[in-house]
């Protein structure tokens with residue numbers, strides 16, 4: 411990895427991953443790919459950025475040639491609830507854009523990181539301790555695109571030797587950039603509302619268990635896998651990775667340890683609830699642990715302490 415392109419670099423994961431990659435590989439060696447939203451602050455100041463709409467293959471080709479890119483982290487995506495409202499756009503962004511990235515990677519010999527998701531599973535998957543290799547019959551467009559993406563990445567490796575790697579991310583919790591339109595977004599919003607109003611209305615029902623992960627582990631997962639010794643990898647793509655599993659009550663109870671008068675109410679969003687119920691309660695990530703040493707650092711308690719500290723400081727400065 412010497413010259414890197416990150417698509418979706420202003421998104422929830424991309425905005426933090428791009429900066430970490432710049433720290434590790436040098437500012438000028440990491441190009442932030444944007445679509446419409448302009449980068450701001452450190453992301454804008456610290457290194458190059460280019461408009462890369464991944465649904466347009468010519469634009470990807472131009473940027474890969476201009477910077478001699480050898481590695482692409484393809485993070486441009488549409489999350490589950492948004493893709494479900496506009497499935498045609500969900501397919502275009504989820505599959506056609508990935509196909510373009512893989513074609514450019516094949517032609518210019520780039521490695522590719524592709525983030526799949528717990529959304530690649532469905533109601534007929536064993537939902538407790540979900541195995542690495544199991545039934546995948548998702549019932550959302552997001553899930554359909556993630557399964558297609560996993561298969562495309564496997565295919566490009568086997569057929570053309572493209573160095574594809576990827577993980578199945580759970581819900582991602584962070585305090586820099588908000589996620590946009592996912593089913594697991596409540597687990598981010600709850601911290602902001604707890605700090606600002608000591609109150610949160612939860613769109614998922616009590617007892618809805620989902621896998622989750624804090625951003626520092628999310629970034630380590632992507633970079634560690636891309637740097638992993640390929641001879642040890644049996645899977646390459648779509649590794650289950652998780653750091654914790656909880657339902658809204660457990661999360662609220664953890665927040666109450668810091669904000670005792672925090673109150674949670676429920677107003678269940680039927681579409682998000684149906685999606686969440688079709689996803690695993692908890693995944694088995696032993697293949698990632700065995701094949702490339704996956705070992706998350708944050709559990710629910712450590713993450714909650716850090717989230718409330720950082721968001722509390724932003725609130726005190728009037729930034730949120």
Ligand code: AKB
Pocket residue numbers: 489490491526527528529579580581582589591592593594595
């Ligand atoms: C979503 O909720 O859509 C995402 C995901 C789990 O892939 N956070």
